[in-house]
Amino acid sequence: MNNQFEKENFRALIEPDGLQDTDMRLNIIDVFLDSEDHVTLEELMQRLRARGYDYDLDFVRECMNRWVDLGFAQKKEFDGQPPRYEHRHLGHHHDHLICTKCGKIIEFRNEEMESLQEKIAGLMGFRILQHKMEIYGICAECLKKRSPLMPLVMAKAGEKLLIKQITGGREARARLTSMGLRPGDPMEVISNDGVGRLIVAVGSTRLALGRGIAQKILVTLDTGR
Numbered sequence: 001m002n003n004q005f006e007k008e009n010f011r012a013l014i015e016p017d018g019l020q021d022t023d024m025r026l027n028i029i030d031v032f033l034d035s036e037d038h039v040t041l042e043e044l045m046q047r048l049r050a051r052g053y054d055y056d057l058d059f060v061r062e063c064m065n066r067w068v069d070l071g072f073a074q075k076k077e078f079d080g081q082p083p084r085y086e087h088r089h090l091g092h093h094h095d096h097l098i099c100t101k102c103g104k105i106i107e108f109r110n111e112e113m114e115s116l117q118e119k120i121a122g123l124m125g126f127r128i129l130q131h132k133m134e135i136y137g138i139c140a141e142c143l144k145k146r147s148p149l150m151p152l153v154m155a156k157a158g159e160k161l162l163i164k165q166i167t168g169g170r171e172a173r174a175r176l177t178s179m180g181l182r183p184g185d186p187m188e189v190i191s192n193d194g195v196g197r198l199i200v201a202v203g204s205t206r207l208a209l210g211r212g213i214a215q216k217i218l219v220t221l222d223t224g225r
């Protein structure tokens with residue numbers, strides 16, 4: 001994509017607004033265009049400062065939002081992350097895989113998936129104007145780093161697990177047994193916000209577990225489901 005062309009295009013579109021600070025705006029756009037990733041406002045501020053531009057956060061945000069409104073970039077709000085900006089190349093579309101552990105964002109495009117979506121909508125007489133496909137999970141690097149046996153507190157929402165072992169004293173074990181948790185049982189993590197109780201599904205029951213007790217339950221990925 002031709003950055004100079006995009007910048008001239010932007011200048012032509014904002015000229016009628018009579019803004020006094022076009023050069024500053026174009027500097028922001030320059031730094032943004034040099035970023036090939038999905039950048040947060042905070043990251044953009046750091047990159048601007050690294051290039052010697054010490055601008056006001058509100059000004060940068062306003063400039064980026066204008067750049068988005070005019071169709072040069074897209075603002076993405078992935079679950080659990082601050083808003084991010086990415087380039088918008090006219091006529092090109094892609095979807096995202098988001099790692100809930102390290103926050104990595106992987107782009108992909110799959111023709112089969114794209115046409116399947118058109119087909120599903122078409123069957124219902126629905127005309128798609130736009131869509132977002134966001135797949136949340138754990139990236140290959142994060143999966144590699146994790147040991148086969150981990151305490152339940154480290155699990156992420158949506159993970160399907162097998163209870164391998166219950167550590168701790170007899171009391172803790174008895175308590176878990178009374179809740180119906182036994183080694184070998186499958187479970188699914190419904191939520192784990194990293195600070196409060198975990199909600200897990202065991203069979204058709206939802207259980208709330210304190211972080212202390214969840215630390216004592218060792219689990220492994222249930223690959224059979």
Ligand SMILES: [Zn+2]
Nearest residue numbers: 094095114133
């Ligand atoms: Zn798509």
Ligand SMILES: [Zn+2]
Nearest residue numbers: 099102139142
């Ligand atoms: Zn990751």
Ligand SMILES: [Zn+2]
Nearest residue numbers: 038086094107
């Ligand atoms: Zn993207």
